[in-house]
């Protein structure tokens with residue numbers, strides 16, 4: 001049934017991007033599931049468009065705090081950050097002038113506690129370099145970097161090892177499983193390195209194997225598993241260490257679309273159950289929209305827009321972002337909060353009420369069924385109404401002011 005054409009941002013070709021086709025059902029499912037996630041764990045960061053109440057809490061406690069981060073490759077790397085002469089140069093010009101590549105250029109952001117933070121962009125835009133800088137698998141050239149307020153750049157070897165093992169574990173695209181060990185032993189491997197006694201680590205590993213849905217396959221070798229199952233083992237191994245943050249580097253891009261979808265749902269499920277902070281790299285727009293609470297869209301080492309899926313789709317920061325999202329079905333991503341005409345109604349009851357986080361496509365169904373405007377209600381309070389024309393405007397990409405004028 002899966003007719004999803006994955007928008008492949010590996011190809012830096014506008015024509016390809018324009019062909020992006022996020023199948024209707026895909027995004028709906030994501031929106032519905034993400035609503036659950038956002039409500040359940042206090043994630044989400046809609047500045048006026050998303051899950052407002054949860055945001056303040058999330059923003060108060062960044063897990064990662066990144067300021068003016070640069071990673072420049074090349075022998076003169078140190079001369080590039082902050083150099084006004086190079087500031088306006090494209091990557092190619094910078095390379096010609098200095099021989100350097102600025103893979104990450106003056107990037108600042110926070111990763112909030114409990115959110116799924118997606119780093120998205122074309123191949124070569126700097127996603128992997130940025131995420132590897134977070135645990136200094138790649139050493140940043142300049143800037144500041146904190147985890148829970150602790151200076152990551154000041155960490156010594158031991159502290160760094162602790163960071164990577166216990167606090168921010170990476171799940172790679174190539175799972176790095178040990179071929180001669182069983183599933184259970186692969187999952188227990190990290191715990192073994194940590195010095196956990198055998199009985200305890202096997203028990204914990206078994207629990208993680210069950211958590212990712214591989215119960216019964218504990219004794220198999222990785223070669224006896226499908227790609228998706230192997231990826232689940234990688235996920236279980238990362239989870240076994242119980243890290244504060246999971247960092248996913250294009251974890252599912254080698255998987256076929258059906259299995260990929262399963263794994264995306266697995267991530268959303270795990271997130272909704274545990275509220276664990278996740279940083280997720282992808283070049284796939286539909287994947288980003290499906291799993292992300294916020295998305296940082298990168299281009300040539302810079303973040304061109306950072307926002308919720310709704311903000312990225314509903315208010316692209318520039319033509320580049322607009323081009324990426326132009327084939328996304330807006331009604332699957334934008335919410336009733338954006339579509340509604342604000343203002344409480346006089347009624348004391350709201351029989352067909354919609355939640356502000358409901359997506360527009362759900363509201364269309366509801367309004368079409370009842371044949372009248374629906375109230376948008378939060379905590380028993382009417383925030384506004386949506387009628388057919390308000391909903392159509394969202395689908396057409398017209399904002400309220402445009403229509404009013």
Ligand SMILES: Nc1ncnc2c1ncn2[C@@H]1O[C@H](COP(=O)(O)OP(=O)(O)OP(=O)(O)O)[C@@H](O)[C@H]1O
Nearest residue numbers: 073101103121122123124125126127128129130283
């Ligand atoms: N070790 C290195 N030495 C020199 N340049 C590098 C190095 N690693 C990455 N780069 C360059 O930095 C830029 C960003 O690379 P990066 O791998 O971070 O991009 P990406 O967005 O993760 O790409 P992909 O989706 O293809 O993995 C690219 O121009 C790349 O060629």
